[in-house]
Amino acid sequence: MPGAIRLEIVDGVPVARLTDTHGAFEPAVDLVAGVIRRMVAEGHPHLLLDVADAGFAAPALVDRLRMVRQWADAADGRLRIAVVAPASFIDHDRFGVVAAGNFGLAAQVFEREADAVAWLLAARADELRRNAALPKK
Numbered sequence: 001m002p003g004a005i006r007l008e009i010v011d012g013v014p015v016a017r018l019t020d021t022h023g024a025f026e027p028a029v030d031l032v033a034g035v036i037r038r039m040v041a042e043g044h045p046h047l048l049l050d051v052a053d054a055g056f057a058a059p060a061l062v063d064r065l066r067m068v069r070q071w072a073d074a075a076d077g078r079l080r081i082a083v084v085a086p087a088s089f090i091d092h093d094r095f096g097v098v099a100a101g102n103f104g105l106a107a108q109v110f111e112r113e114a115d116a117v118a119w120l121l122a123a124r125a126d127e128l129r130r131n132a133a134l135p136k137k
Contacts, residue, residue, distance in 0.1 A: 004018075004019050004020045004031075005017065005018055005019070005031055005032070005035055006019060007035070010048070010113070010117060011117050011121065012121075013046060013047075013048050013117055013120050013121070014039055014044050014046070014047050014048065015047075015048045015049075015050060015113075016032065016035045016047060016048070016049050016050065017050040017053070018031070018032065018049070018050065018051045018053070018054045019053050019054070019055075020055065021054050021055040021056055022055060023055055023056050023057075024056065025056045025057075025059055025063060026063075028051075028054060028056065029066070029067045029070060029071075030070075032049060032071065033070050033071055033073075033074040034074075035047070035049075036071055036074040036075050036079060036081070037074045039079055040074070040075060040076060040078050040079050044079065045078075045079065045080060045124055046079060046080040046081070046082070046120040046123065046124060047079055047080070047081050047082070048081075048082045048083075048084065048113070048116050048117060048120060049081055049082070049083045049084070050083075050084045050113065051083060051084065051085050051089065052084055052085060052086055058086075058088050058089045059089070061091075061095055064091070064095055064096040064099065065095075065096075065099050067096070068096050068099045068100040068103060068105060068107065069099070069103050071100070071105060071107075072100055072103035072104050072105035073103075075104075075105050077104045077105075079105075079106075080106040080107070080120060080123055080124075081100075081105065081106070081107045081108075082107070082108050082109075082110060082116035082117070082119050082120050083107065083108070083109045083110070083116070084109075084110050084111070084112070084113050084116050085109055085110075085111070086111070087111050089109075090109050090111065094109065096109065097109055106123070
């Protein structure tokens with residue numbers, strides 16, 4: 001059973017909370033990819049993904065690589081993702097974040113939701129400033 005995702009909006013940011021995975025990592029990755037495709041289709045610029053209560057162990061490096069590749073394909077370069085995860089999930093070298101960037105996915109991982117929201121909002125503000133500076137057509 002792949003689990004469930006609870007969607008909500010926090011400070012204007014779509015938040016997907018992964019729950020009830022029954023310890024199943026790969027189906028949960030597929031479920032998240034579906035949410036990512038939905039966020040892209042709805043035109044959202046960013047997503048906060050909370051896996052703090054996911055119910056599976058920290059993924060191995062090869063699993064992280066497959067996960068971020070799948071999510072990057074789903075995002076198609078049109079979505080920034082902040083992941084909130086337990087400290088035990090976060091690789092000190094940020095392997096998943098680096099791999100995601102190599103696949104064209106802007107992503108970062110945090111232990112605290114407030115930090116993740118701040119990162120997403122700062123990135124959005126930078127994007128709006130850059131767009132405002134472009135010459136008008």
